[in-house]
Amino acid sequence: xxxxxxxxxxxxxxxxxxxxxxxxxxxxxxxxxxxxxxxxxxxxxxxxxxxxxxxxxxxxxxxxxxxxxxxxxxxxxxxxxxxxxxxxxxxxxxxxxxxxxxxxxxxxxxxxxxxxxxxxxxxxxxxxxxxxxxxxxxxxxxxxxxxxxxxxxxxxxxxxxxxxxxxxxxxxxxxxxxxxxxxxxxxxxxxxxx
Numbered sequence: 001x002x003x004x005x006x007x008x009x010x011x012x013x014x015x016x017x018x019x020x021x022x023x024x025x026x027x028x029x030x031x032x033x034x035x036x037x038x039x040x041x042x043x044x045x046x047x048x049x050x051x052x053x054x055x056x057x058x059x060x061x062x063x064x065x066x067x068x069x070x071x072x073x074x075x076x077x078x079x080x081x082x083x084x085x086x087x088x089x090x091x092x093x094x095x096x097x098x099x100x101x102x103x104x105x106x107x108x109x110x111x112x113x114x115x116x117x118x119x120x121x122x123x124x125x126x127x128x129x130x131x132x133x134x135x136x137x138x139x140x141x142x143x144x145x146x147x148x149x150x151x152x153x154x155x156x157x158x159x160x161x162x163x164x165x166x167x168x169x170x171x172x173x174x175x176x177x178x179x180x181x182x183x184x185x186x187x188x189x190x191x192x193x194x
Contacts (some may be wrong), residue, residue, distance in 0.1 A: 010043060026075045027084060028095075033114035041097045041111040048113075052094045055084035086117040089128060108188045 009017040020040070025048045027034050036044070051069065054062040066076050084104060087094050098112045 008011045010040060022069050022071075024048075025051055026072050028115065029070075029075050029079045030072075032117070033112055035100070035110060035112050036099075037098060037103075038109045038111045041066075041113040044113060045095050045097060049092065049094050051079065052083060052087060056088060058084060083115060083117070087115075090116070090120055092136045124144060 010137055011017050011020050021044060024034065024036065024040060024044045028044065028048055029051075046137050051066055052074055053068050063076065063080060066079065067073070070079075096114050096116050098114070100112055102108060103110050
């Protein structure tokens with residue numbers, strides 16, 4: 001949490017500032033974007049992101065902690081179900097502040113603060129899927145008997161020779177981890193046998 005700002009608080013007193021931030025956060029979670037002054041948006045950003053982090057945990061203690069700050073149960077439910085699910089792959093930066101022009105009446109600088117609900121990025125999403133697939137494939141390869149691993153390597157080797165040079169290089173790099181995993185399984189079995 002950032003250090004508190006020096007000088008006067010929003011609204012005059014600490015209790016009023018807490019209530020204002022709670023109401024702004026509730027409005028942000030309900031409408032997904034709100035327009036407010038730049039100062040309030042900057043003060044709301046760490047507050048709202050902390051609440052989203054609690055929502056990502058999803059346990060009962062986190063829900064009760066958020067309910068202590070935001071009294072609207074419907075908004076808290078939406079935060080824990082919809083918003084937390086939308087940002088589960090994001091490590092931080094759940095909100096975005098965009099400055100707009102000054103307010104017409106008192107010339108106060110205005111900003112739009114919104115939740116960032118779109119996926120992290122296409123490239124990072126593909127990398128995450130590949131990592132998950134590799135993690136699922138690794139336990140499956142360890143559980144497979146040695147004979148099946150040897151048969152799959154024998155079948156893949158002739159297919160790689162028939163293709164052009166570039167795919168052959170890729171196949172060679174793919175076979176190397178499989179070859180490395182095969183000796184590890186017998187070593188583990190030998191240790192268990194002793």
